[in-house]
Amino acid sequence: MNSITNKVEQPQAVVSLKRAAVAATVGNVLEIYDFIAFGIFAIPISRVFFPSASELNxxxxxMGTFAAGFLARPIGALVLGRYADRVGRKKALSLTLLLMATGTVIPAICPSYATLGVLAPLIILLGRLLQGFSAGGEIGGVVCMLVENAPPSRRFFYASLQQAAQGAGVLIAGCMGLTLNSIFNEQQILDGAWRIAFAFGLLIGPVGWYVRRSVPETLLFSKTSAPERSKSLPGQLITYRRSLLLGLSVMVFWTVATYISNYFTTYTVRQLHLTAVDSFIGQVCYSLVVIGTCPLIGRLADRIGPFRPMFLGAGLTVIGAYPLFYLLTAYPSLPMLIAAQMLIAVLLACHAACASTVLGNLFPTAFRATGVGFVYALGVSVFGGFTPLIVTALLGKTGDNMVVSYYLAGAALLTCTGLLALRKTGFAHTQPAQ
Known part of the structure; x- marks a missing residue:
């Protein structure tokens, strides 16, 4: 009788795990889709909401408005992460998705500067802040949902789906940009067709919310006691200050490489003088590689541990960033762009596919959503979110297209240093702290 029961329960457990994985990652798709869409359509957005005598200004x-959303991320990570650690991952993830969908739709419906004057860019700024606040709380809950639900032997694989979901967001955004540029001419896109990309976010939000409401709470969270959940936030931040610092070192390369890849849509047109369609094709190829590679790296990390894949990705970037961008700027073409995007995708996947589990392993269950979310938010805000703004300013100041490679290699070097420090601490290969 027990064997029959086990045979029934095992498929049910697999279905429940798959549903939890879908619930966890759907918000990541919307989050990255929204941010990529904002970068893809930065030029029409700048003309509609930020008119200036100088195109660069x-x-x-x-890009400053884009970056402002990242200032709200650490606040969202603390507020919503704390909510997830006190009342549960399921409720927190449902809330973050609703907030995220609201922030996404604002650019689709906000009137232009010509209609509202200075109020228009302020509304766009409010939408970025709301999106950043919700995204700050999103990642901690996602990592908890994936790591705490997965069996010990497959934690890196399931957590790698978080980065694969980001690749899916890039893919959808790239396909949307490619589709709109195929249907509409440049003037029609400037006149408002770009808003369709943000309206599309409304389709993802309700579906994701329904899926998240239908999954059970994680078992590890259910086992935590009320006293564990109610510990003071300042005390926890002090207690886990070393883990927070080590986690931040993991984030540097992850976020900078991600947002440099996203910045390619602007870099391709303004610096390489290729077409917008070329930039979208490059984004699609990049995202397909991320989606396909991350689960493979996750399975590898379940067998050999995370250090070697992560160090390989960051270390090869230190060595290869300059020659990669040298070739791209010396021989700008669609094949070179695709090759560069795909190579960056592989190197990033080696690192990012393992990073979520490593971050989750640094913190106990009662602080995991807050700890992971806060580290991720700080990394994205300090290093990643301002990457487009910093790179744009450096390109305008120096006129040197290679500054992107210096920035990327420097970020990878910082992460390599952090990985060596993490390895000395034991690294918590497969088991999350209880």
């Missing part, structure tokens, strides 16, 4: 104002 208009782009800088747009």
């Amino acid at each position: 208009a782009i800088l104002l747009t």
Whole structure:
């Protein structure tokens, strides 16, 4: 009788795990889709909401608004992460998705500067802040949902789906940009067709919310006691200050490489003088590689541990960033762009596919959503989110297209240093702290 029961329960457990994985990752798709869409359509957004006598100034104002959303991420990580650690991952993830969908739709419906004047860019800024706040709480809950539900032997594989979901968001955004540019001409896109990309986010939000409401709470969270959940936030931040610092070192390369890859849509047109369609094709190829590679790296890490794949990805970037961008700028073409995007995708996947589990293993269950979310938010805000703004400013100041490679290699070097420090601490290969 027990054997029959076990045979029934095992398929049910697999179905439940798959449903939890879908519930966890759907918000990541919307999050990255929204941010990529904002970068893809930075030029029409700059003309609609940030008119200026200088195109560079208009782009800088747009990128500054884009970056402002990242300032809200650490606050969202603390507030929503704390909520997830006290009342549960399921409720927190449902809330973050609703907030995220609201922030996504604002650019789709906000009137232009010509209609509202200075109020228009302020509304766009509010939407970025709301999106950043919700995204700050999203990642901690996602990592908890994946790591705490997965069996010990497959934690890296399931957590790698978080980065694969980000690749899916890039893919959808790239396909959307490619589709709109195929249907509409440049003037029609400037006149408002770009808003369709943000309206599309409304389709993802309700579906994701329904899926998240239908999954059970994680078992590890259910086992935590009320006293564990109610510990003071300042005390926890002090207690786990070393883990927070080590986690931040993991984030540097992860976020900078991600947002440099996203910045390619602007870099391709403004610096390489290729077409917008070329940039979208490059994004699609990048995202397909991320989606396909991350689960493979996750399975590898379950067998050999995370250090070697992560160090390989970051270390090869230190060595290869300059020659890669040298070839791209010396021989700008669609094949070179695709090759560069795909190579960056592989190197990033080696690192990022393992990073979520490593971050989750640094913190106990009662602080995991807050700890992971706060580290991720700080990394994205300090290193990643301002990457488009910093790179745009450096390109405008120096006129040297290679500054992107210096920035990327420097970020990878910082992460390599952090990985060596993490390895000395034991690294918590497969088991999350209880």
